[in-house]
Amino acid sequence: GQNIDQPTEMTATEGAIVQINCTYQTSGFNGLFWYQQHAGEAPTFLSYNVLDGLEEKGRFSSFLSRSKGYSYLLLKELQMKDSASYLCAALNNAGNMLTFGGGTRLMVKP
């Protein structure tokens, strides 16, 4: 099975940088996804990491360390619209199942 942990809530200031951490313990692993979910809406894809290292995509970056079972999502130049839940999800070894963490609710304040 898979166990995914991420903080429940975080608060940050507009214009700042925030890092959302995710740790996973899995019996098999085939990559780590991050999704963004605004309140009352569907999750939308942000990033996918399968190799160690940092992937940058505009204001958002995602990092993976397979040996440590650790990932983070880095959001730069925070905007009010970044207030949302951020879901970390691990893909199992067979590649047929995503296990999601409980999500981190990020509140961006002026």
Next chain:
Amino acid sequence: DAEITQSPRHKITETGRQVTLACHQTWNHNNMFWYRQDLGHGLRLIHYSYGVQDTNKGEVSDGYSVSRSNTEDLPLTLESAASSQTSVYFCASSEAAVTDTQYFGPGTRLTVL
């Protein structure tokens, strides 16, 4: 534009009734998934399908069934609704590769009284 839709968006039903939630995608994706989302549990996989006539159980499949008779649709049936099945249900689809991004529908909020 291709999309994934769910219906109904909101449903109230009574304990013991059979309920079917519809999911329809126009991307021609092979893979389709059903999740439920509850506070404190995140998204949990109920059932998934890799193509027509293929269905598989996920993490929380008890009390649910699916069928895949064509590429576009994966209806989710609650055989005998229970209050514990009150939740928000999301359908998702992805292309053939297992690492492909999943695209989620808008969700169905189901209340079982």
